[in-house]
Amino acid sequence: MARLEVRGLRKSFGANEVCRGIDLTVAEGEMVCLIGASGSGKSTLLRCLNLLEPIDDGVILLDGVDIAEPGLDPQPVRQRIGIVFQSFNLFPHMTALENVLLAPRRVRGRTREALMPEVEALFARFGLSDRMEHYPDQLSGGQQQRVAIVRALAMTPEIMLFDEITSALDPELVGEVLDVLRDLRADGMTMVLATHEMGFARELADKVCFLDAGTILEEGPPAELFSQPRHERTRAFLSRVL
C-alpha cells in the first residue's frame, strides 16, 4: 500500500496556477525523484505535501488518510513528514545543536538529557560531531545542509522531502550532501526529492517523475525514463541537462 498518495492536486498563487492536477504515489521505503525545469511545480508540490501551503483542490493521503482537509491541524502531520530546503534555513541565532534540539524539546516535550544520545549519534553519523557548538555562519554550506538534515531527522519522520538541497552549494560540497542521501536510502527511508542531480537520480531513484507546467508529464523507473522518454518535452529537457 502507498504511504503517500496525491490525487488531482491543484495550487495557484494568484492567477498563476503552479500545480495543475498532480497525481503521485510513493510506496514505503521508496525514493522518488522529481525532475523538471525551474517553475515546473516541484518545490510547490513538496511544500504542499508538508502542508506549508494550503492546496486549492485534490487530496493528499498519508497512510490512506487525507491530511489536506481544510481545518485539520497541520502540526501532527508535519511531525511525520520532514522537509529540507534548498537554502538550509538553519536558525542563525542558535548553535547547530540547539537547531536540532529545538523541535524535539518543544514539540515532543523531551528533555535535552534524554535527547543527547540519539542527537549525538546523528551528528556523528553525518560527520558533524565537532560542529555541534558552532553557529550556522561558522559552518560551510555543506555542513549547514547536513545540520539541516539532522534537524529534520531528529523528529524521527516517516517520510522525508528534499527540495533541491544541493542547488545552493558550491560544486565541491555537493558530494558530501548526496552521500547523506545515499546513507538514508540504504537505511530504507521513504523519500521524495526535487533535484537537478540527474546522475544521482538515475543511480538511486526507484521512480523518476518529470514535471512540466504543473503536471507530471511522465514517470517511470530511471533506466526507462532516462533512456527512452516517451514525450518530446521530456526528451528536450533531458537533452538540455544531461
Add this chain to the structure above:
Amino acid sequence: MLAAIVLLVPLAPGWPAVKKSFANGEVFAKTFPGLLDAFLLDIAIFAWSAPLIFAAGLIVALMRDARAPALYPLRLLGIVYTDVFRGVPVILVIYLVGFGVPGLGMPRPWNSPYLWGTVALVLTYAAYVAEVFRTGIESIHQSQRAAALSLGLSESDTMRYVILPQAIRRVVPANMNLFIALQKDVALLSFIGPVEIFRQAGVYKSLLANFTPYVGAALIFLAVTIPATRYADHLMAKQLRARS
C-alpha cells in the same frame, strides 16, 4: 564654522546681556547640584517606564502580527492603537491621562501623577516600539518561519523561539534611539506636577530670572544621551557590517 561662531558671537552687541542670563557662572554653580538631584527623578521614571514600554510594545506588535482570521479584532485593535498614539503628541497624552483619569475620582495613591504620567509615556512609546518590533518581525525571512513550522512547531513556539529572538536583536539600534528620545520626554511629566530636572530648572529660572539653569539641565541631558547615541550608532554600524 564653529570657530567663527565662537569668535563672532561675543562681538554681537547683545552678547553681554545674553551671557549674563544664559552663561552665568555663579548661577550655574548655585543651581547645578539641585539639578543633578532632580535628574535622579528623571532616571527613576525612565527606569520603571522602559521595561513596561518594551513589554507593551512587544504585545502590541504581536497583536498586529496575528494571522488567524479569528484574531482579526485583536489585529484591528493593534492597528488603531498604534495609529492613535503615534498621531497624538506625547504632551497631550500626558495631560489627558495625567489629569483626566485621576479626575474620575480615584483615591490616593491611585491618582498619583507619577502613576498616570508613566501610563501616558508607556501608551505613547509602546506604539512606537511596537512598530519597530513589527518591522523587525517582518524583516525575518519567511523561510525561517517555514523551517520552524515544518519541524512541527506551533505558530506561537515559532514566534517565540525562532522569529522573536532574531527580530528583537535586529531592532536593538532602532529601539535604542527610541529610548534615548524617551529619556528626554520623561521631562514632560513635569507638566502634571513632578519636579524633575526640567521643572527644577524652570523654578530656578523664575527665582533668579536667569536662563543658566536650563543650560545646566541641557548639559546633564547631553552627558547621558550623547554616549547612548554613540553606542546606538556603533551597534547599527556593527549590524550593517555583519549583514554585508
Add this chain to the structure above:
Amino acid sequence: MRLTVSILALSVASGAAFAQNDCAAGKTLTEGTLTVATGNPAYFPWVIDDAPESKQGFEAAVAYAVANAMGFSDDQVTWVRSSFDQAIQPGAKDFDINIQQYSITPERDEIVDFSAPYYSAAMAVLTRKPVVDAGLDTSFEALKGVKWGADAATTAVPMLAEIIQPDEAPLLYNDNADVVEAMKAGQIDAALFDLPTALYLGAVVLDDGVVLGQFPAERTEKPDQFGMLFEEGNPLKACVDAALEQLRADGTLAQLEATWLSETTGVPVIE
C-alpha cells in the same frame, strides 16, 4: 454746534499730544502711542473677558490710569500679548510696558526694569471643601501635612519652602489652570496663590474651593508686589513711576483696587 464739537475734539487731541511730550515724548516704541503688553490670555480679575481695551479689570484700569496720567488718551493705548519667558529675555521688547502680575524680585530686576509697585498682594492658601472636612485648618502642623502644589514660575515656590516647609515635596505646574486641575484630580490638597488669584479660583473655577487663609506681610519675607515690566534701561520707567506716585497720592489706585479686587474680609490670617 458741529464746529464747537470738532474744535473741542481737536483741543482734547492736541492737549493730549502736548501733555505726552512732557515726559514720555520720544520714549515710546511708536511716537504718540503707548504699547502695553499683558498675558495671553489675561485673567479675571486683572483683565475682564481677556479684553484689556475695555478698561475692565484691575490691571487694564491701572494701565489706562497710568497712560492718562502720562498724557496719553485712551485711544493712544495699544495692547499686545506676551508670555513670561518672552518678557524676561534679554534684548529689545515689542512693548513699552508689560503688566501681568509680575512680582518684583531683585534677580528679575537685573535683567529687566520694574516700575514702582501698583499692588501688594498677600499670599493665600487655596484648598477644597473635602480637604477642610478632612481636617485641614490654619495650624502649621496641619498645613505641613498636606500635599502642596503651586505655579512653578511664581514666588509661591520659595514661600512654600521657607514658610510652610511641607513634609512632602510640592508638585509644580505651568500655570494656574494646571494647579486647579491637579486639585480637582485630588493630586494636591492645597496651593499657594496671591490673594486675588486665590479668591477668583476659589469662587469661580473650583466648585468647592475654599480660601483657607492668608499670610500677613510680616510673615512673608518678601510680600509679593506687582510692578510693570520694562526693557532694561527704558527711560519711560521714570514717567510711569511718577504717574503711579500721582495715582497713589490722589487715591486712584486704592479706588481701583476696591472696585476690581474683592475685599479680603472673610479670609482669616494665618498666625
